[in-house]
Amino acid sequence: MYSMGKNHQKINTYAGKEEFFKYYENLANELRAEDFYYAFAFQNEYQSGDIKKYLKEFHLKLAEKNIDDRAIFDKTIEAMAKKTYSNNENIQTKFKDFHIPVGLVVTKDRVLQLGWKPEPFIIEINNKSLFRHYCDFFMENWNSSEAIEFTKEALEKFKYAFVPEALQRINNLRDNKLALKTTQEIEKIENSWKYKHKSNKRDFGQKVKGETIKLWSVPRSTAELLEFFTVATKSKKILEIGTSAGYSTLYLAMGATYNKGNVVTLEKLKEKADLAMGNFKKSGLKNISLLVGSAEDILKKNKFGKLDMIFLDADKENYGKYFDLLMPLLKKGGFIVADNVFDYGHMMKDYLDKVLGTKLPNSQSDRRVISYTLPIDNGVIITRKIKD
Ligand SMILES: C[S@@+](CC[C@H](N)C(=O)[O-])C[C@H]1O[C@@H](n2cnc3c(N)ncnc32)[C@H](O)[C@@H]1O
Numbered sequence: 148m149y150s151m152g153k154n155h156q157k158i159n160t161y162a163g164k165e166e167f168f169k170y171y172e173n174l175a176n177e178l179r180a181e182d183f184y185y186a187f188a189f190q191n192e193y194q195s196g197d198i199k200k201y202l203k204e205f206h207l208k209l210a211e212k213n214i215d216d217r218a219i220f221d222k223t224i225e226a227m228a229k230k231t232y233s234n235n236e237n238i239q240t241k242f243k244d245f246h247i248p249v250g251l252v253v254t255k256d257r258v259l260q261l262g263w264k265p266e267p268f269i270i271e272i273n274n275k276s277l278f279r280h281y282c283d284f285f286m287e288n289w290n291s292s293e294a295i296e297f298t299k300e301a302l303e304k305f306k307y308a309f310v311p312e313a314l315q316r317i318n319n320l321r322d323n324k325l326a327l328k329t330t331q332e333i334e335k336i337e338n339s340w341k342y343k344h345k346s347n348k349r350d351f352g353q354k355v356k357g358e359t360i361k362l363w364s365v366p367r368s369t370a371e372l373l374e375f376f377t378v379a380t381k382s383k384k385i386l387e388i389g390t391s392a393g394y395s396t397l398y399l400a401m402g403a404t405y406n407k408g409n410v411v412t413l414e415k416l417k418e419k420a421d422l423a424m425g426n427f428k429k430s431g432l433k434n435i436s437l438l439v440g441s442a443e444d445i446l447k448k449n450k451f452g453k454l455d456m457i458f459l460d461a462d463k464e465n466y467g468k469y470f471d472l473l474m475p476l477l478k479k480g481g482f483i484v485a486d487n488v489f490d491y492g493h494m495m496k497d498y499l500d501k502v503l504g505t506k507l508p509n510s511q512s513d514r515r516v517i518s519y520t521l522p523i524d525n526g527v528i529i530t531r532k533i534k535d
Pocket residue numbers: 351352362363364365388389390391392393394395396413414415416419440441442443460461462
């Protein structure tokens with residue numbers, strides 16, 4: 148259990164089928180007629196047969212008790228949801244063109260974050276303000292004809308889910324044990340691996356002449372967010388700019404395996420590319436390709452096909468340029484995730500103008516995208532392409 152003193156927040160995790168079933172059985176017993184169960188159900192396709200069957204029975208139990216039971220489904224699973232709940236008049240459903248990177252339930256006095264891969268898991272968050280916030284968010288969506296995407300504020304609260312202790316438990320169920328072990332090996336050399344340019348030329352990653360280059364891998368919670376986000380958005384074709392030792396690449400690739408997808412990653416420094424290649428081999432993952440060279444040259448020369456997701460984590464000063472090169476490669480509805488807005492925001496001003504700018508007439512913002520900043524670690528901006 149994880150608790151945060153000031154907020155009086157308690158987080159419990161339940162992982163694996165056995166704990167999942169037990170939790171839902173207790174919940175069904177605990178709920179009373181005056182209670183409610185509101186779910187955003189957009190990850191249903193990840194549920195296996197017996198979980199689906201179990202949840203169907205759970206909703207029938209709620210019907211017997213006359214509990215206010217509502218679900219907002221992602222439109223893509225409308226047919227399946229209607230079929231599953233056709234024998235239950237108590238459950239009220241709405242279908243929306245909805246994209247939220249997390250499975251969410253508000254019930255009784257708590258928020259539940261649900262996931263189905265690699266095994267079902269529940270992160271139970273007991274936090275009054277978060278609970279109220281998500282109740283309002285659910286009702287706002289329920290009463291609106293349009294889908295209201297997560298607001299900045301709601302996304303900010305979403306970070307509560309990424310509690311290391313909670314994720315650690317879930318990680319223990321992973322099928323990619325070897326890949327996870329490789330990420331831990333990279334963590335061990337994070338502070339000791341060093342490289343000094345032989346030439347004195349001022350170049351990428353070398354802000355000061357003679358500066359020592361390190362790995363600069365993302366923190367683990369950002370890496371886990373990347374993996375979770377890849378699974379939740381069902382991204383299959385992923386491009387990463389800035390490989391280093393391949394730490395974030397491995398998390399992206401672990402996520403992509405659930406979608407039968409793959410990751411192409413770009414790295415300019417040969418020494419790092421060699422290190423990453425070794426790590427990819429060790430990880431046993433077969434869905435990674437590495438291209439060595441400058442991102443700009445590679446983006447101009449190579450054909451990538453339409454991408455679902457791009458992770459930008461290289462030379463910040465060129466993000467604006469990459470944005471222009473990447474937009475034609477990104478499919479409508481796809482995402483660009485960019486790291487380091489909190490520590491290197493000043494170096495990516497043109498990028499920020501494009502993705503975060505205001506909607507005022509003279510703003511530099513690109514109207515084909517909408518963005519949210521997630522206050523995780525060094526600041527992660529999630530940008531979605533809404534128009535071609
Ligand atoms: C912050 S590190 C990447 C860390 C990695 N994403 C992770 O979290 O494990 C940035 C990497 O981008 C590489 N890089 C910098 N400029 C580049 C460019 N123009 N083209 C390709 N790679 C570049 C650097 O050599 C460095 O390894």
